[in-house]
Amino acid sequence: MRTTFLHHSDKLPVRFIQVTDPHLFADKKAELLGINTFDSFKAVLSEIQQTPFTFEFVLATGDLTQDNNPEGYRYFSEEISQLQKPVFWIPGNHDYQPHMVETLNRYPEFISPLKHIIVNNNWQILMLDSQVLNVPHGYLNQYQLDWLIAKIEQYPDLYTLVVLHHHIAPTRSAWLDQHNLRNTSEFLSCLQQHCHIKAIISGHIHQEMDTLWNNYRILTTPSTCIQFKSDSYHFNLDILPPGWREFELYPDGSLITQVKRLKHNLFVPDFNISGY
Numbered sequence: 034m035r036t037t038f039l040h041h042s043d044k045l046p047v048r049f050i051q052v053t054d055p056h057l058f059a060d061k062k063a064e065l066l067g068i069n070t071f072d073s074f075k076a077v078l079s080e081i082q083q084t085p086f087t088f089e090f091v092l093a094t095g096d097l098t099q100d101n102n103p104e105g106y107r108y109f110s111e112e113i114s115q116l117q118k119p120v121f122w123i124p125g126n127h128d129y130q131p132h133m134v135e136t137l138n139r140y141p142e143f144i145s146p147l148k149h150i151i152v153n154n155n156w157q158i159l160m161l162d163s164q165v166l167n168v169p170h171g172y173l174n175q176y177q178l179d180w181l182i183a184k185i186e187q188y189p190d191l192y193t194l195v196v197l198h199h200h201i202a203p204t205r206s207a208w209l210d211q212h213n214l215r216n217t218s219e220f221l222s223c224l225q226q227h228c229h230i231k232a233i234i235s236g237h238i239h240q241e242m243d244t245l246w247n248n249y250r251i252l253t254t255p256s257t258c259i260q261f262k263s264d265s266y267h268f269n270l271d272i273l274p275p276g277w278r279e280f281e282l283y284p285d286g287s288l289i290t291q292v293k294r295l296k297h298n299l300f301v302p303d304f305n306i307s308g309y
């Protein structure tokens with residue numbers, strides 16, 4: 034699998050953003066639990082463009098569509114291309130990769146299929162596919178684990194971010210934690226061969242986390258549509274606005290990151306719906 038090399042000023046931090054779980058439908062008017070996912074995705078992109086945070090590229094971390102339809106991928110591509118930055122993506126449990134690959138590859142000017150990104154020859158980003166077809170939980174197959182080990186062995190001096198859709202650390206929400214990455218111990222044993230893992234970045238749980246798991250920094254990010262309530266044993270939605278995450282990578286290996294959310298929340302879910 035090929036590598037993307039990005040070079041920017043090595044005096045300044047390299048900045049990027051993560052957008053995740055837009056859950057777009059073929060019908061732009063369709064709602065997920067009372068929220069129009071196309072409108073909320075557009076609102077997030079619009080606010081990203083209005084913030085003073087300048088960034089070099091975008092990571093889109095899965096569940097780009099909700100209904101297995103190529104149209105959702107087309108809407109995603111058309112809207113995200115307006116940022117005019119390179120976009121790198123991985124699949125989530127809701128994605129249908131035949132449609133996803135075919136549609137996203139029609140936008141090569143901005144959307145890249147590559148999963149290995151080297152930034153300024155001091156950071157690398159490894160984008161993993163944790164999808165198991167037709168089930169909500171995740172699993173890293175042997176190809177993914179072998180590829181992960183190969184990259185961290187090939188570039189032992191690079192500060193490393195590992196990116197996958199499914200969450201690793203428990204959320205303390207039982208209904209959600211049953212849908213986690215299942216083979217975390219195998220994943221962990223791969224990581225332990227490398228001392229420069231700076232963070233593991235996920236989507237999937239539609240909520241913000243910045244915590245430690247086995248001494249690795251775990252970062253998760255709000256969805257661009259519905260938000261799941263944290264620390265909730267049963268399924269529960271949150272009133273928090275849709276959001277995204279900003280990252281700054283420094284040449285000395287330090288990482289600064291923060292979640293941003295829409296300033297005015299026009300996207301309130303239907304709290305009467307009891308399942309997802």
Ligand SMILES: [Fe+2]
Nearest residue numbers: 054096125237
């Ligand atoms: Fe999702």
